[in-house]
Amino acid sequence: xxxxxxxxxxxxxxxxxxxxxxxxxxxxxxxxxxxxxxxxxxxxxxxxxxxxxxxxxxxxxxxxxxxxxxxxxxxxxxxxxxxxxxxxxxxxxxxxxxxxxxxxxxxxxxxxxxxxxxxxxxxxxxxxxxxxxxxxxxxxxxxxxxxxxxxx
Numbered sequence: 001x002x003x004x005x006x007x008x009x010x011x012x013x014x015x016x017x018x019x020x021x022x023x024x025x026x027x028x029x030x031x032x033x034x035x036x037x038x039x040x041x042x043x044x045x046x047x048x049x050x051x052x053x054x055x056x057x058x059x060x061x062x063x064x065x066x067x068x069x070x071x072x073x074x075x076x077x078x079x080x081x082x083x084x085x086x087x088x089x090x091x092x093x094x095x096x097x098x099x100x101x102x103x104x105x106x107x108x109x110x111x112x113x114x115x116x117x118x119x120x121x122x123x124x125x126x127x128x129x130x131x132x133x134x135x136x137x138x139x140x141x142x143x144x145x146x147x148x149x150x151x152x
Contacts (some may be wrong), residue, residue: 007035008116008136008147015091019143024052028068032144034133035135037074039107040067048072074133076105078150082123103131103148115150126150 010122021029028050031038039048042055044066054060055067081101087093100116116134131148140146 004035006134008134009141010136010138014138016089016140018141019090019145021143022135029143030144031069031071032135033142034139035144037068037072037133037146039072039105039109039140041070041107042066043068048105048109050105050109050111072135073106074146075109075151076131076148077132078102078121078127079104079110080127081115083120101131102149108124113146113148115149116147119150121150 019029028036028038028123039050040052041048042057045055045057047055047057048070048124049055049067052067054064060066079102081099083099084092085097087096092098095114099120100112101115101121102112104110115131116136121127121129129150130152132151134147134149136145136147
């Protein structure tokens with residue numbers, strides 16, 4: 001158990017589908033383990049991307065040399081959400097209902113994740129609510145996941 005309100009530590013065995021960690025996104029997941037929310041950022045103009053992409057604002061250098069993983073605020077707002085009342089995988093059954101949201105980060109990119117915490121969106125008027133990242137650590141499996149909670 002962590003004393004940090006932005007960290008959830010789960011020592012339960014992981015039964016859900018594993019995150020798809022590959023060579024391209026491994027630095028992102030390593031950042032999550034350090035409790036850093038990284039974005040793929042252009043060194044020329046500062047534009048941020050997720051997932052990893054070439055900058056759309058100008059010509060790119062070969063092999064994405066103008067791009068790097070960089071820390072972000074981990075803050076944003078709810079862009080869209082849906083409340084799941086049916087489990088699409090047996091491991092999600094105990095979490096029903098849960099809210100899956102598309103988050104527009106302050107830096108611009110859209111990311112998707114589940115919402116955690118006591119406050120959940122109820123209807124369309126909750127689109128635009130401010131959120132911040134919460135790191136969900138799974139030490140036995142060796143990975144962390146980003147979740148978000150409503151703030152303010």
